[in-house]
Amino acid sequence: MSTMSQDRPLGTTINDAATEPFWAAAKEGVLKFRRCTACAKPNWYPRAVCPYCFGDTDWEASKGTGEIYSVSVTRRAGPIPYAIAYVRLDEGVTMLTNITDCDLDSLKIGQRVKLVFKPTEDGNHLPMFTPG
């Protein structure tokens, strides 16, 4: 069985004070996460206040590589099947995302993936991953 991924309409992003710098970096092709300036732990989803020690945090660029922690091909939630996944970035945080530009039926937990950006309807760039 093979199910080639297709791009699906991504809608518009939700924007708030926490997201603006993130979308700006994404337009430059960079995936950012936040790291605590006090305890040095990275956090995801990005929080201004550290979820481990309540310290302040700052943006940091990810290399955009990691591996699939879990993945599920959702086949019945609309006309286009898609793979929802948790990807563990090499920097040590795990993010909810989609795996795309591949045969969805071939995806495996533990597989190496790299960052790709997909455009949203409002012109932002959404971080997804593809095998490789």
Next chain:
Amino acid sequence: MTLRRKACIAGAYEHPTRKAPDKTVAQLHAECARGALADAGLTMADVDGYFCAGDAPGMGAVNMLDYLGLINVRYVDSTETGGSSYLLHVAHAAAAIAAGKCNVALITLAGRPRSEGSSGVAPRAVVPNVPDAPWESLFSPVTVNMYALVAARHMYQFGTTSEQLAWIKVAAAAHAQHNPHAMLRDPVTVQEVLDSPMISDPLHKLDCCVVSDGGGALVVTRPEIARSLKRPVINLLGAGEAVKGQLGGQVDLSWSAAALSGPKAFEEAGVKPADIQYASIYDSFTITVLMQLEDLGFCAKGQGGKFVADGNLISGVGKLPFNTDGGGLCNNHPANRGGITKVIEAVRQLRGEANAKVQVPNCTLALAQGIGGLLGSRHGSGTLILERA
């Protein structure tokens, strides 16, 4: 303060409807409230505590108490942890009773997701200012795939199989055939589960609960009052609650908040998993059951697949009869929240009022367990241990 034997469940009512196109949500709440009070042998005027969650329309108790006409209420609680809310409500009601804040607490749940066309693959509503939404919603998390991710990881990490998960549905269906109100009453086989359409790998259609209209209500009261009523006295022995999320980015799908709420409940009750004669385990999906059974200590972590296989959850067949009403998988999942029905069936078992074919003989100790929210991202858990006095 311990809650052990400080409060009793005196009334329990499950609305018989599974499709209510001609009723309002508030009306269903009222019909459930009426049913539970009649079951207990109490009246509207006796109710001085009221508990509801996100399924209650409007501003929770503010709108509902006015609609219901409950004018003697002096304690309200709208704790919201999704489908597990109602198990927390029982514990909170017991605490309020023990603290002298109320004597007769009413808990209601109702909804019409079937009539309103809701489903587990619909996009979840985006609520303003939810901190995780900007980072997740565009990846199309829906209810079913946020449980499927847990199932996929469990299979990878522990070797769990789709056949093992299917046994959970098979057991629920074996029970539902004896429940005249159940939405799905036909027995199913493991193969039929595996042959049902794949919704989100590895969860098939028959790994998913029903979408039903309906509701339920509970009456919690102090032991002196419960003993004065005509119904069997069902004591709360222990309760636990917990919430689990993504751990700041250290996502770990191998355990749920039941691993936190369960031990608290067992400690307070002074019993252990092997003592439990009947268990109501929230079954939004088959994987939800497997995860909770492991986390509550009915089997070791990773051994849930082997534990549920070969009918071990079927009353009269296996070691741990579960969800003898047919559960959310077959009977009822009103308001897309199954927590209250878990408590109701545990009460029926302890009273000896379950359907005869599935009644556990001499059932004196039962557990009710709920998970609400999304198992794969953020969820709440409530555990109750109940005894027949």
